[in-house]
Amino acid sequence: MLSTFSSSISALLDARAEGYTLPAGLYTREDVFGADLDVFYRNHWIYIGLECDVPEPGDATVIDIGSTSLIVLRDDDDNIQVVHNVCRHRGSRLLDAGPTVISKLVCPYHQWTYELSGELVYAPHMGTNFDKSCRNLKTVNFKSIGGLIYVCLSDTPPQDIANLEAVMEERLAPYDIRNAKVAYQTDVIEKGNWKLTIENNRECYHCAANHPELCVSFVEQDFGYDADTLSQEDRAEAEEYQRLYEQRIKAWEAGGYPSAPVEQLAGHATNFRTQRLIISGKGESQTADTTAASAKLLGKMSRKDLGDTHLWGHNSWNHFMGDHAVTSMVIPLSANRTLVRTKWLVHKDAIEGVDYELAKLTSVWIATTDQDGELVGRSHLGVEDPAYEPGPYSPFTEGQLDNFATWYVERMRAHGY
Amino acid sequence: MLSTFSSSISALLDARAEGYTLPAGLYTREDVFGADLDVFYRNHWIYIGLECDVPEPGDATVIDIGSTSLIVLRDDDDNIQVVHNVCRHRGSRLLDAGPTVISKLVCPYHQWTYELSGELVYAPHMGTNFDKSCRNLKTVNFKSIGGLIYVCLSDTPPQDIANLEAVMEERLAPYDIRNAKVAYQTDVIEKGNWKLTIENNRECYHCAANHPELCVSFVEQDFGYDADTLSQEDRAEAEEYQRLYEQRIKAWEAGGYPSAPVEQLAGHATNFRTQRLIISGKGESQTADTTAASAKLLGKMSRKDLGDTHLWGHNSWNHFMGDHAVTSMVIPLSANRTLVRTKWLVHKDAIEGVDYELAKLTSVWIATTDQDGELVGRSHLGVEDPAYEPGPYSPFTEGQLDNFATWYVERMRAHGY
Amino acid sequence: MLSTFSSSISALLDARAEGYTLPAGLYTREDVFGADLDVFYRNHWIYIGLECDVPEPGDATVIDIGSTSLIVLRDDDDNIQVVHNVCRHRGSRLLDAGPTVISKLVCPYHQWTYELSGELVYAPHMGTNFDKSCRNLKTVNFKSIGGLIYVCLSDTPPQDIANLEAVMEERLAPYDIRNAKVAYQTDVIEKGNWKLTIENNRECYHCAANHPELCVSFVEQDFGYDADTLSQEDRAEAEEYQRLYEQRIKAWEAGGYPSAPVEQLAGHATNFRTQRLIISGKGESQTADTTAASAKLLGKMSRKDLGDTHLWGHNSWNHFMGDHAVTSMVIPLSANRTLVRTKWLVHKDAIEGVDYELAKLTSVWIATTDQDGELVGRSHLGVEDPAYEPGPYSPFTEGQLDNFATWYVERMRAHGY
Numbered sequence A, B, C: 001m002l003s004t005f006s007s008s009i010s011a012l013l014d015a016r017a018e019g020y021t022l023p024a025g026l027y028t029r030e031d032v033f034g035a036d037l038d039v040f041y042r043n044h045w046i047y048i049g050l051e052c053d054v055p056e057p058g059d060a061t062v063i064d065i066g067s068t069s070l071i072v073l074r075d076d077d078d079n080i081q082v083v084h085n086v087c088r089h090r091g092s093r094l095l096d097a098g099p100t101v102i103s104k105l106v107c108p109y110h111q112w113t114y115e116l117s118g119e120l121v122y123a124p125h126m127g128t129n130f131d132k133s134c135r136n137l138k139t140v141n142f143k144s145i146g147g148l149i150y151v152c153l154s155d156t157p158p159q160d161i162a163n164l165e166a167v168m169e170e171r172l173a174p175y176d177i178r179n180a181k182v183a184y185q186t187d188v189i190e191k192g193n194w195k196l197t198i199e200n201n202r203e204c205y206h207c208a209a210n211h212p213e214l215c216v217s218f219v220e221q222d223f224g225y226d227a228d229t230l231s232q233e234d235r236a237e238a239e240e241y242q243r244l245y246e247q248r249i250k251a252w253e254a255g256g257y258p259s260a261p262v263e264q265l266a267g268h269a270t271n272f273r274t275q276r277l278i279i280s281g282k283g284e285s286q287t288a289d290t291t292a293a294s295a296k297l298l299g300k301m302s303r304k305d306l307g308d309t310h311l312w313g314h315n316s317w318n319h320f321m322g323d324h325a326v327t328s329m330v331i332p333l334s335a336n337r338t339l340v341r342t343k344w345l346v347h348k349d350a351i352e353g354v355d356y357e358l359a360k361l362t363s364v365w366i367a368t369t370d371q372d373g374e375l376v377g378r379s380h381l382g383v384e385d386p387a388y389e390p391g392p393y394s395p396f397t398e399g400q401l402d403n404f405a406t407w408y409v410e411r412m413r414a415h416g417y
Helices: A002-006 A009-015 A024-028 A030-040 A161-175 A194-201 A232-254 A358-384 A399-414 B002-006 B009-015 B024-028 B030-040 B161-175 B194-201 B232-254 B358-384 B399-414 C002-006 C009-015 C024-028 C030-040 C161-175 C194-201 C232-254 C358-384 C399-414
Strands: A046-050 A059-065 A068-074 A080-084 A098-101 A120-122 A141-145 A148-152 A180-190 A262-264 A272-277 A308-313 A316-320 A325-334 A337-347 B046-050 B059-065 B068-074 B080-084 B098-101 B120-122 B141-145 B148-152 B180-190 B262-264 B272-277 B308-313 B316-320 B325-334 B337-347 C046-050 C059-065 C068-074 C080-084 C098-101 C120-122 C141-145 C148-152 C180-190 C262-264 C272-277 C308-313 C316-320 C325-334 C337-347
Touching (some): A009 A024, A009 A030, A009 A399, A024 A194, A030 A399, A046 A325, A080 A141, A148 A161, A161 A272, A161 A316, A180 A358, B009 B024, B009 B030, B024 B030, B024 B358, B030 B325, B030 B399, B080 B141, B141 B161, B161 B308, B194 B399, B337 B358, C024 C030, C030 C325, C030 C399, C046 C325, C080 C148, C148 C161, C161 C308, C194 C358, C337 C358
Antiparallel strands (some): A046 A148, A059 A068, A068 A080, A141 A148, A180 A337, A308 A316, A316 A325, B046 B148, B059 B098, B068 B080, B316 B325, B325 B337, C141 C148, C180 C337, C272 C308
């Protein structure tokens, strides 16, 4: 046990075997957590929110990532800005957590005042030699891709975000997420490492026994299966589903809706995967009865039968459907605590009680997110146990986790660990 | 102060002077706590529970020791099993804390299913090449001694547990603890290091001023006294008691009840001491009035006048009396927090409200345990104070603590510290 | 980020630039916190309370500084004693936090008993060879200066406390703080480093926007201003105030009340500054309407117009006025939490409800202390942010902070960091 504690991070990365979960220390150690924040949350692009979090000029909201606090705001020219929430005088936080409306950014400590661009315009008692232009708020590299805001806290952000942008701008265009409305938001703190949160999201092996609500609309086989494990009846059903899926993809693509899987992982900094998936039952939406939750469809959508445009990143997952979207971001709080912030989006003009009911809109993913939180907590406790040793991923249902673990090690190596 | 923080554990062990309490760092430092867990809770035998915690086939209970979680269960052949509570797939906890009833061990994450022996019997989607026999639950070395379950988490458990077994199987036989019933259980978290908890238990120097309830049945002099400190009257009483004690021991031994002190400490891994002690007053039981709490005596006991068969381990203390037993285990939670779990045992057929009242059964040791928790907390705060320096043990009343501290250093040395 | 974590304390001290706030790590790192406790709270004189906290023989109170616990008491000869709250037997705390009345110090664990001087007088069962005189309670170097108790936990306390003593005994004499009464006390835990607490106290640049209650009686310009920043009107007012201040100082000094600033900082271990300041409005007291809160004046004071005798130390600030005094001590709890304990003093014979109302006495500094706590919390969060870099102090309004930061680095160097 002691030798594990004292081994280097590099030795832990060496110890990872293909096809197996990560060595315990990579999930549990504080020094690895610091390295993870540095590599994956500072030097990679991360998803932190939406343009529609700040729909009007002067709207601002604060997002904390570890000890980093960012202000996302919409300036008077209707442009998004992302600046550090740290006064350039003595470091005070400018804004508190949560949304607000502002005309300028005024530090409450000594009234240093910044334009919404971050430019310092007022700093009394600093003397005539003081050069305000050296003390503008620090800005942050960001990209809005189809209305989803990605930031990179490093000065040299990975260029391969361009691929994500090219693919998703086109796929998200019909949903017009830039002009959607956040109808609901939840914060769930999972008692586990952020990588367990991501692993949990990348397989549906656990769905049948744990997600009764989601399984009404979700097709477990989308995430793989071992034909030999299935009964004859189940195998026939799976094959039937496979035919249906190929048919639909073809039809969607023919209709001008790109649907085929696109993935960027090994060999790349920016990890994403998108694919248009079938929704079961009535096929409209991930709701309790699989019909649309909102009568007003998203953006310029005219059809409810376009399935679920699914998008993964290394700190996010998203489902874009005809009537609404569900989008989750993952923010590590410590080696064993992770924030999952989930938002439900509808058309900006959709009215609660008229066009949609909140309960129908949110019930499936609220239940699913809570269930996943429990599972991640159980996993983390086990991984912390000295009796834990890496276990085998299913080659059929957990291949994506194996790939993620491999990518994780590769990216750590790329950053000198 | 800083130099203390940076000294090695070995230097702290060197600094311990015979006859004196341990250097502060051995009680307070996190690295020492890690070493303690490794040496005393991983590489020594520890007491973790009772056969009668799981009286029926299918009964299971979870015990956590640091980040290690164990399942103690009774299988269908009526045998005790102890397995690690860690799924061999992705590490998830199988069972939650506390008692439960099971027919198989099913992991809630992906339904991997184990027999009560730990054998993996179901793991879907793993492919035809997957060898289930390599993924049985890990088992734990354990011994039931008179119904008390001891485990050793190391693969090379100390052999000298055999002496404890030989002595205690005989002494415990009449009490038939294997077939007792747990009538009540408390968990007290003491705000101090586990060694302060043990030290507190090994002397009765503090009893007169702190344990009014216990002192009715307990004989303080059993733990030693300085005759010169006593008044003439008290000295006469102590000498009278000494004569009485010798008389009783002789009578008990003659009646076939081994009673003399047996101790294994210096030079041994497994530390224990047992001795049959007198109970004051009516002499039956450690209750508020010293009479038996349960009308139905334990096991095959036919007499109430056999005193208190006392048993210490390095993480436990026990009192076996004619009518009931009290058994406590000590589990460190952090350098400054320690769980004391206490159970009150009666005959398995004794019925609450008929054969015994819970209040009478438990009141003395509930009060005593709470009082001890307070004292341990006070001690720990003082030991953390930079003004603390090791103080002298009383050679009369605290010799057992001195011996324990010496054994502690010896065992740390034996494990390379 | 990682390189910052691993740099030595010495490198952080090197990195501090004159005129700028400290590098982040000096506010946030745990190792720096340990060094701060060692240097500034162990090897310097710190203010820990008042003689009038223990007005009668047998009165005792416990003060915790980090893990050090001190007993301040008044013995039967009416002398103040300060002893460590650690029994010399097994280290148990003798007294709980807060005030109490005692005739001897009896350890609750084993009844070791000490005179109020700390002398061990009773320790049963220790044997005839036991030398009680080697086990007296450890005493602490302390000085009462005008009734304010300063301690130094080191065996070699800085000698230059003599200058503080010489200056303040004279200035405090008329207030007779030794015989004052503590009318009220608050504990506020600020969520920031203790140096941010001290910095916040040493400037009034933040007052206008944050302290509406205090600004009624406080004169912001006392703490400096940039004339070029002011409007013509404000500048005229500031100059008028300057003339008034010089006039008053001259008049006070002529009347036998020393008033000019005296400061000891660079080149000295013991940091203090005192100065008699003007109170605005009616000029009597720091109350909501600037009139005296207590009809009975402090000590031998016969005038209400003697302004505010202000005293700073590196862990305290004080305001002595004609009718009452406000005194605050600063105790670090962790790198990011700091206790500010504030006491309001009145004449010992002043009666609540007759001579003074508690609300009027305390409202201004309760509000101010809460507001400052908020500001310190905001600052600390910002300083922890990787985007923080040291910012410029105003040469006009924050010169005292610059000096304090310089002194801080100098003292750390003097102690080998």
